[in-house]
Amino acid sequence: MGESERAYTVADEAALARVVEAIGERFATEGERTSRRRVYYDTFDWRLWRANGRLWSEPVPRGVVRLNWQVEGRPWPAMLEVAPERIGFAQDLPPGPFREALASSIEMRRLLPMVEVRAESRLVRVLDGRRKTVVRLIAEVPGVRSPGSRRAYRPLDPGLVVQPVRGYAKEFQRVSRFLERELELDEGRVDEFEVGAPLGGHGEPGSYASKPSIPLEPSMEADEALREILRALLKVVESNRAGTAADIDSEFLHDFRVAVRRTRSALRLTKAIWPKPALVPFRKELSWLGKVTGPTRDLDVYLLELPRLAASLPESARGDLEPLRRLLEARQAAAQAELAAALGSRRYRRLMDSWRRFVEAPEDEADRPPAARTPIARYADKVIAKAHRRVLERGAAISDDSPPKALHRLRIDCKELRYAMELFRALYPPKKIGRLIRALKSLQENLGSFNDYGVQQQMLGGLADELGTSDRRSTAAVMALGRLLDKLELGEANERAGFAQRFAAFSSKKTVKRFRLMLGAEEA
Amino acid sequence: MRVLALYNIKGGVGKTSSAANLAYLAARSGRRTLLWDLDPQAAATYIFRIRAKVKGGGKRLLKGDREIESAIKGTDYEGLDLLPAEFSYRKMDVALGDMKKPARRIAWLLQTLEGEYDDVFLDCAPSISLLSESVFVASDALLVPTIPTTLSLRMLGRLDRHLAKHRRFRRVEVLPFFCMVDCRKKLHREITADSGSRQDLLATTIPYSSLVEKMAVRRAPVNSYAGWSAPAQAYERLWAEIDRRVPA
Structure with missing residues (x-):
């Protein structure tokens, strides 16, 4: 697609005014004052920021806002127009590819307003002989604050953004060259989101x-x-x-x-x-x-x-x-x-x-x-070894005829071992402990699903009794529940059948040896 | 990618004005929009202040020798690009006649822009030719600006019959709308009032206005400089109606 926009930072407002003036002297331009407002959103645990993304809304007429999303500096191809009160859970947004992609990033989390930006800008359009815009420049003095707060905006360094117009690459290069060689501006851009986020109640991005x-x-x-x-x-x-x-x-x-x-x-x-x-x-x-x-x-x-x-x-x-x-x-x-x-x-x-x-x-x-x-290293060996031993013993005692209760207990023991390994994770070589945690996780998934299927059957069964069959709608609901229960029972049986193999993998000689090597003398 | 063609066999019915304003409104609503000026008069190109010049000419563009992408120019409006016309486009029909599968040519060229634009508007030259047939095949809808006169309605019937003749035109939907309606003229009033005759007719009518004619002087879409005016408001309603009628 040719050129992409460039950004420059300028020391202060006076310097910015001088730059705009110099551009006007060199090129045919037309200017207008504008302003820009933005609210950046992210989840409490910074999922978008962690994926190197930015999501923000900009007001457009008719009481709606336009939602923009950029990942790794590239804009998501489509924007979304929504009423601002609909920005929250992914499922509250209008359906479509934008929502689906966003849902896979934020899952069940709610989008929270993190940073509010307000910028006074000057749009300068560089014109050709037909008075057609061939390059756009935006000179602006932005400020940030916590969304919804009444405090003054904290000013950021003024900046100049140069945007190419498609099909006018030469003109764009001419303007960029002028800014870089003659005005000696430095390329760079202040990250509004990162500077603004700590002003809100959620701390630095990624702090949670x-x-x-x-x-x-x-x-x-x-x-x-x-x-x-x-x-x-x-x-x-x-x-x-x-x-x-x-x-x-x-x-x-x-x-x-x-x-x-x-x-x-x-x-x-x-x-x-x-x-x-x-x-x-x-x-x-x-x-x-x-x-x-x-x-x-x-x-x-x-x-x-x-x-x-x-x-x-x-x-x-x-x-x-x-x-x-x-x-x-x-x-x-x-x-x-x-x-x-x-x-x-x-x-x-x-x-x-x-x-x-x-x-x-x-x-x-x-x-x-x-x-x-x-010393914590030795103590951690001991704690993990003990929890590991318990899992092996309890698991070995489970046969195909054991009651669900036995698997339930083993599930708890596995959790305990998992917590121990994760608490002390920093004390072990990351690769080794990572592999053992994954081995445990595979067993836990089996036990967890088995348990979930059981609990869900119990809960849905209870609800079926409560919904009753007093009218057609609840009768239909109970029938649908019946179908679900059948599926859950099947799922439970599948997980139960899969247990022996998963446990065999976790208690295999190879895995046990890996535990022993990592824990040293404690794992006798 | 939705393809909408502004088309009428007759000239001077408001095709270019409608194409420019509708494309402008599509882009303003956040859709990435391309306006392809296919008329050798290059009026749309002129309105957007772009030079009526395509490197290598229309023939090479149609042949696919040169990437269609590199001929596209950005307009003064965010999200709206234009593929300019030039005078050599008058010979496009002859060029098309020498190519294989001429009726599929435009559709084939637009494929390369799939994913880059949400809406493509084709501003067609007045005529029925190989080029316009290629437009019929490529488009989701033909937006037909129609002056409410007896002769215009006759031509609309003529177009219907032509499209019905060939299986490959079945996909395209014909959406006529009344344009340049002058409420001082009795005939205009009578014909627009009796719109029940065509099921596919769009409900919005575009009034005649000197403001629209001034687009060529201002060199900008009327909605960009006189959004409050009657024709601009009518174009907004028309765009909303088209947006609903033709699924994106």
Whole structure:
């Protein structure tokens, strides 16, 4: 397509005015004042930014905004015109390829306004002998602020953008040459999004990660290292609290719960290094936190899964699930209200305050059990080895006739092992531990699906009873549910049949040997 | 890619004005738009202040010797490009006659632009020729500006019969609309009022206005400099109607 636009930065407004004047003296131009407004969007966990993308809206007449999306500096071929209140979940946008591509990037997350830009600009059009525009220049002084705030815009460096007009490459080169050789401007562009994002409530782009990587020194003492880990998990819990309480999207609660579960696992796995009575109240209270957040998460999962389940039905029956969706939504709203109340309660605040004091406290020499002084590298070997042993033993005891309960227990053990490996990941060669985590993951997927199929059958079965068959719509819904239940039962049986092979792979000589080599002497 | 041709066997019925304004409105709504000026008079090219010159001429463009892409020029409006015409286009018909599958030529050339544009407007020369047949094959719809006179309606019937004759024209939809309607003329009033005679007729009519004629003086689409005016408003309604009628 020929030339692409070039951007230059200028020291200050006065310098920019001089540049515009110089262009006017050299070329035939026509100018007009314009302004530009933009709101950049991203998800709470910066999914678009992480993929090197930018998504922004610009107001257009008629009360709508135009949504633009750029990935790796290349614009998405089509723009989307939407009412600004429809920018949120991917499924709220008008259907089409734009929405589908965006949905695969952001999935279930909601788009949040991250940066607001306002720029006063001067559009300068370079004209040819027919007074036809052959090059466009935009000289502007932009400012950024947090969207919706009333504060003044923070000014950014003024910039000049030169845009080619198709079929007029020579003129574009002539103007660029003039700017670079004669006016000696520097190519460059201020990244409005990156500069503006920290002004909002979400920190630097990329500052939030649901699985923080925690750098650990192998020689650190065990309890010191564990506190480091627990502090990072606490940060995840706290940064997701507000979004969970407000139900911005389902992922806040998910990340919140995972961080709580990891915390509890970490405490269970490392009992030996803490003074005995210190943990008792936390164990109880963290378990409460797990319980009050459970029902909402389960309902979130059903609601997220429902479209996929519906898609497995013949097209004519899909609409029949509508009463079911409404029932689930009502339940979710009720559970969410309870959850929000719990997160605003004194009990929650007290727990967080005392937990923070605990993870930030220096080690009290008097109470430290001897294991607390073990170097973390050796201690981690021991913890992982123990969890690994338990998985192997429990798994080996499962035969084709074992009840679902046995697989359920093994699933929990696998989770524990997974958490242990991920908590201490930084202590091991990335390739080795990565491969072992993948091996475990394959087993976990089997156990997880088996469990999900069971739980979903139970839940949908219960709903079928509740919907009843009082009218035609609910009868149709119950019939559709019946079909779903058949599919789920089949899926469950398939996973059960696949278990033996997955476990055999995980407990193979080769994989066990890899664990032993990574963990050294601890894995006897 | 949606292909819309502005076509009428008769000249002077508002084809070029309509092509320029509709293409401008399509681009303004965010669709990547190309206007291909196929008329050797190069009026659309002139309106957009572009030089009526295609390197190598129309014949080489049709033959595909030269990439159609490199002849495209950006207009003064974002999202709207133009493929200029030049006087040698008058000989395109002869050139087309010497080529294989002449009726598929335009469709074949437009294929290379698939994915680059959402809407392509073809501003055709008045006539029925090999070139216009190639336009019928390539287009999703023929937008036919029609002055509400008896003779114009007769020509519309003539076009219907011609299109019905060949299987390869079946795909194209004919969408006539009344253009340059002068409400001071009784005949215009009567014919536009009796629009029930044609099912495919678009509901919007474009009024006669000296503002539209001034496009050639201002060298810009009327919607860009007189958006408030009656003809500009009519073009907006017309574009909304076409956008609905012809699926993208």
